[in-house]
Amino acid sequence: MEHLITHTSGIQDYTQNIGFMRNESSQEATEEQMLALFEDKPLNFRPGLKNSYSNSGYLLLGYIIQKVTGMSYENAMRKYIFIPLKMHSSGFDFTHLISPDKAVGYSTFLANDKKVVQPIDSSVILSAGAIYSTVGDLFKWHQALQKNKLLSREITAKSYTPYKGSYGFGWEIDTLAHPIMVSHTGSVFGFRSKITRIPASDICIILLNNHEDDPFLNEITDKILAILQNKSYELPLQPKHLENNDLISYVGNYAFDPEQKNIMEIILTVDKHLMMKIKGVTKLELYQVTKDKFIGREKETETANFDFMKDRNGTITGLMVTRSGLKTLIGRRVDLQKQVLP
Secondary structure (H helix, E strand, O other): OHHHHOOOOOOOOHHHOHHHHHHOOOOOOOHHHHHOOOOOOOOOOOOOOOOOOOHHHHHHHHHHHHHHHOOOHHHHHHHHHHOOOOOOOOEOOHHHOOOOOOOOOEEEEEOOEEEEOOOOOHHHHHHHOOOEOOHHHHHHHHHHHHOOOOOOHHHHHHHOOOOEOOEOOOOEEEOOOOOOEEEEEEEEOOEEEEEEEEHHHOEEEEEEEOEOOOOOHHHHHHHHHHHHOOOOOOOOOOOEOOOHHHHHOOOEEEEOOOOOOOEEEEEEOOOOOEEEEEOOEEEEEOEEEEOOEEEEEEEOOEEEEEEEEEOOOOOEEEEEEEEOOOOOEEEEEOOOOOOOOO
16 A cells, blocks of 8 residues: 555556547546556556556555445545535535536637636546645645644654655655655646645645646746745746737748748737747747747746847847747748738
8 A cells, every 4th residue: 555655556557548538537437447447557667666656556545445434435535534624615526516616627728729628537537636626625634734633643754754766655755855845736637736835834835727738836836935935036027918009010920941931920819919829820828028028938947038120110020039948049020011910
């Protein structure tokens, strides 16, 4: 069981079965159907040898809980955690939840491109991540852990101790931090989450996001920690909102090679957002920082700067794109006769 909870079992992770996750994970599944996904697969390594994240291990832990308690995993969680801690906004079966406060999960959330995802059925993810909750309820859980209401001091201390690598009992552990910091991320279709705790300082940062491609939870956490610990930090750049007529001047096609094979489109959406497209696919939304300077952010550590260049008459003639860690690219505008793309 320690191998399961510390991800050192070597059991293959069923969520790596892309076909199943894409096509069948939104449908209810039995224990037998779930076990069939990995029970006959060879181990990735000898149990206890190393750490490799496996949702299969946590699924098995849920089935063990059901057999030991004689209850469904959901009812066991309610009896032993949700009800005692008054976590009234937490539960399972998010797919069929009827509530005005229910969040919608998105795989894409751009100004002109929003895609809602079909939630994974709770029977498929179960104890590997089927709980829905709120920041308030998760903070109650943190407080219970702090006061040893759920676990003894001995078990709590063991859960904060790396078993193999940096992983303990359900926690990623940063032993280089002083005092020790424990954290964990969550990831399912349409949603991302991160909880970071410094038990000795009673610090708890909980971030919940209903957009699976938003990469900034780690960065936000780091900046909040810096504020709480009186360390230096920088606030994110604040985008400015231009009038529609001002944004039109940047719209156009920009070529980054003499043959004009690599064309970047800058378009203006109907709801007045400036977007960057490559080969007809929307890539980034651009936010203005200063006059003629915009930013687009793809990943947590990657920020692209877009600097529009003008001639003496103030006409936009080119675009300089600088991406984190990469060479600056300079493109010339190839459609000066047009102001708005079709």
